Amino acid sequence: MDEKKRILLGHGGGGLLTRNLIDEEILKRFGDGPLRGLPDGALLPSIDGDIVFSTDSFVVSPGFFPGGNIGDLAVHGTVNDIAVSGATPLWLSLALIIEEGLPLASLQTVLDSVRTAADNCGVQVVTGDTKVVRKGQCDGLYVNTAGIGKKIAGFNLGSSQVQTGDRVLVSGNLGDHGMAVMAAREGLGNGALKSDSAPVHRLVHALSPFAADVRFMRDPTRGGMAATLNEIVDGADVGILLREDSLPFSAGAKGLAEMLGFDLLHVASEGRMMCICSAEAAEQVIEKWRSLPEGTDACEIGRITEDSGRVILETGIGGKRIVDVPQGELLPRIC
Amino acid sequence: MKYIDGYRQGDAGKFLGKRIVENAALLADKHEPIYIMEVCGSHTMAISRFGIRDLLPPNVKLLSGPGCPVCVTDAGYIDAALSLARKDVIIATFGDMVRVPGSKKSLADVRSEGADVRICYSPAQAITLAQENPEREVVFMAIGFETTMAPVTTLIPSAEACGLTNLSLLTAFKLVPPALNALIADAEVKVDAFICPAHVSAIIGAEAYRPYVEERGVPCVVCGFEPLDILYGIDNIVSQFLNGECALVNQYSRVVTDAGNATAQKLFETFLTPVDAGWRGIGVIPMSGMGIREQYEKYDAAKRFGVSTDGGSPDPGCMCGDVLKGKIIPSDCPMFGDACTPQNPVGPCMVSSEGSCAAYFKYER
Numbered sequence: 169m170d171e172k173k174r175i176l177l178g179h180g181g182g183g184l185l186t187r188n189l190i191d192e193e194i195l196k197r198f199g200d201g202p203l204r205g206l207p208d209g210a211l212l213p214s215i216d217g218d219i220v221f222s223t224d225s226f227v228v229s230p231g232f233f234p235g236g237n238i239g240d241l242a243v244h245g246t247v248n249d250i251a252v253s254g255a256t257p258l259w260l261s262l263a264l265i266i267e268e269g270l271p272l273a274s275l276q277t278v279l280d281s282v283r284t285a286a287d288n289c290g291v292q293v294v295t296g297d298t299k300v301v302r303k304g305q306c307d308g309l310y311v312n313t314a315g316i317g318k319k320i321a322g323f324n325l326g327s328s329q330v331q332t333g334d335r336v337l338v339s340g341n342l343g344d345h346g347m348a349v350m351a352a353r354e355g356l357g358n359g360a361l362k363s364d365s366a367p368v369h370r371l372v373h374a375l376s377p378f379a380a381d382v383r384f385m386r387d388p389t390r391g392g393m394a395a396t397l398n399e400i401v402d403g404a405d406v407g408i409l410l411r412e413d414s415l416p417f418s419a420g421a422k423g424l425a426e427m428l429g430f431d432l433l434h435v436a437s438e439g440r441m442m443c444i445c446s447a448e449a450a451e452q453v454i455e456k457w458r459s460l461p462e463g464t465d466a467c468e469i470g471r472i473t474e475d476s477g478r479v480i481l482e483t484g485i486g487g488k489r490i491v492d493v494p495q496g497e498l499l500p501r502i503c
Numbered sequence: 504m505k506y507i508d509g510y511r512q513g514d515a516g517k518f519l520g521k522r523i524v525e526n527a528a529l530l531a532d533k534h535e536p537i538y539i540m541e542v543c544g545s546h547t548m549a550i551s552r553f554g555i556r557d558l559l560p561p562n563v564k565l566l567s568g569p570g571c572p573v574c575v576t577d578a579g580y581i582d583a584a585l586s587l588a589r590k591d592v593i594i595a596t597f598g599d600m601v602r603v604p605g606s607k608k609s610l611a612d613v614r615s616e617g618a619d620v621r622i623c624y625s626p627a628q629a630i631t632l633a634q635e636n637p638e639r640e641v642v643f644m645a646i647g648f649e650t651t652m653a654p655v656t657t658l659i660p661s662a663e664a665c666g667l668t669n670l671s672l673l674t675a676f677k678l679v680p681p682a683l684n685a686l687i688a689d690a691e692v693k694v695d696a697f698i699c700p701a702h703v704s705a706i707i708g709a710e711a712y713r714p715y716v717e718e719r720g721v722p723c724v725v726c727g728f729e730p731l732d733i734l735y736g737i738d739n740i741v742s743q744f745l746n747g748e749c750a751l752v753n754q755y756s757r758v759v760t761d762a763g764n765a766t767a768q769k770l771f772e773t774f775l776t777p778v779d780a781g782w783r784g785i786g787v788i789p790m791s792g793m794g795i796r797e798q799y800e801k802y803d804a805a806k807r808f809g810v811s812t813d814g815g816s817p818d819p820g821c822m823c824g825d826v827l828k829g830k831i832i833p834s835d836c837p838m839f840g841d842a843c844t845p846q847n848p849v850g851p852c853m854v855s856s857e858g859s860c861a862a863y864f865k866y867e868r
């Protein structure tokens with residue numbers, strides 16, 4: 169198709185234009201599996217074990233940002249939700265809501281990214297949907313993905329498993345995604361700060377030998393690490409003490425957050441995970457994570473305390489303060 | 504970032520913290536606990552954010568002062584803005600003001616009812632707004648201390664230069680020195696020393712505090728906003744008490760000079776004139792504000808539209824006034840954290856990003 173072509177309302181009308189769009193853009197990329205022949209529903213083989221099912225919608229603005237776009241983000245988002253539930257992601261659905269007038273080339277780039285990301289995550293796009301809405305009724309392109317995964321045996325996860333003395337580990341720098349999208353949206357910085365958008369399923373797999381020592385896993389997306397940690401201690405007998413000195417932040421994210429007055433603990437990552445594990449296993453987990461390309465900056469950032477219900481930060485100068493839940497929506501439309 | 508990191512160095516901070524504790528222990532035998540007021544809201548936020556209060560011994564107390572411009576803005580001022588907003592005027596304002604409750608409502612409330620309230624990140628945006636809406640009146644909410652007063656005042660010459668006839672300022676400018684005078688004179692307020700504002704001092708100059716030191720015997724240290732700046736300031740004050748000294752110290756000399764910013768001072772002199780000003784919860788302090796000079800009164804929204812910014816009746820249960828005078832700490836207010844939270848603020852101290860109640864809620868609950 170032509171470079172200058174744009175998506176028309178008719179591409180969602182169910183007629184010939186729709187057929188062309190599906191054939192040339194969707195099936196060309198995803199038609200090699202259960203999507204072949206375009207059945208109404210994907211027929212999937214049976215799974216031996218428990219199933220994890222998750223869905224997420226993506227409205228990130230701008231749709232293209234340093235380090236990724238709405239396509240790979242939509243794959244990583246659902247894959248990561250499944251992975252941190254202690255499962256191996258297998259299949260995805262992909263639903264697109266397109267604003268009329270979207271350049272076809274943009275759609276093609278996004279779909280290419282979906283395919284590449286899916287391959288990298290070992291998942292297949294097996295079903296989907298495309299709708300086109302009038303100009304102004306959505307902003308370019310919205311994407312929904314839902315996914316199915318197979319539970320990995322051995323994990324017994326949940327905030328109730330967390331015990332005093334356990335360690336809080338993260339797989340890399342926090343907040344790069346939120347700050348990179350913010351920078352792209354506001355035209356700040358030079359594009360040097362990249363989103364961390366990436367899958368974490370390999371990091372989860374790396375934990376399976378330590379499954380008995382792992383209490384909790386999460387990918388700190390909206391609300392950042394602060395929201396994730398507060399959720400764990402909310403109403404619980406335990407609290408969390410973080411050490412500011414050990415928090416991994418990139419220089420770019422730090423500079424931008426300082427300028428805009430953000431606390432990076434409130435800012436989303438889209439390719440990081442945190443886990444809480446026993447003190448005994450912590451060092452081995454970090455070592456294992458660091459041996460993977462997506463975990464080179466893995467580190468321990470704090471520990472579980474008896475300070476019931478509170479997340480406390482020990483600052484660089486040795487003082488202590490609360491880490492609160494972000495109030496309201498700090499950064500709208502970052503995923 | 505390297506520049507900032509230098510003023511956040513952990514080891515240096517711990518060293519200063521330890522020295523404060525040691526000196527305060529020596530001081531404990533010969534002096535009552537000392538009360539240090541950080542005048543400025545940005546210092547309050549930094550103290551909470553970096554956990555500085557947590558490092559201090561029981562006989563060194565920090566009190567928040569009245570230096571949060573949003574917090575000291577009278578309910579009557581908000582009421583005046585609301586009445587203009589209802590008259591189809593475009594209200595241009597810094598974001599922090601939108602949720603501050605007046606006697607009954609906030610700008611956010613009237614905006615949801617259809618009023619035209621625009622958030623500006625810089626005063627210059629008000630010029631653009633006025634140019635883009637020649638048929639409508641644009642009123643800029645001109646609040647702030649000396650620091651903000653400078654860029655906001657430039658709106659007058661800018662409007663003159665652009666020939667704008669539809670832009671005016673609803674002023675509630677405040678001055679720091681008269682507020683400090685009032686606090687020192689208030690027998691109920693216990694202040695032994697001041698951590699003086701950083702940016703305000705860059706405008707008025709460190710020497711502005713000389714009278715408090717020499718005539719009132721109150722040590723003053725001008726500090727930057729980074730944790731080491733503040734710790735240095737506290738350390739300096741504690742050792743002044745230990746050595747029986749009383750001095751004016753400019754720790755923030757990388758930004759603040761003795762005489763301040765002559766250009767800004769000239770700007771004030773040209774366009775503004777001192778006026779009595781009402782401080783939320785504190786009352787009227789004589790000559791503690793700045794209004795627009797008569798010859799530029801066409802830019803004075805209060806005169807132009809005949810509205811009064813005085814008085815108003817804020818929620819009687821809100822203790823912002825006592826918080827701003829350092830008489831209580833935010834958590835002493837019965838509404839703190841229950842009836843009053845950042846999501847449902849009762850008083851401005853819970854709204855503003857520099858407000859003491861917001862700082863305590865966020866970092867020190």
Ligand code: SF4
Pocket residue numbers: 820821822823824826833836837838839840843844848849850851852853854860
């Ligand atoms: S907690 Fe709320 S009601 Fe109480 S003083 Fe602070 S702002 Fe006013």
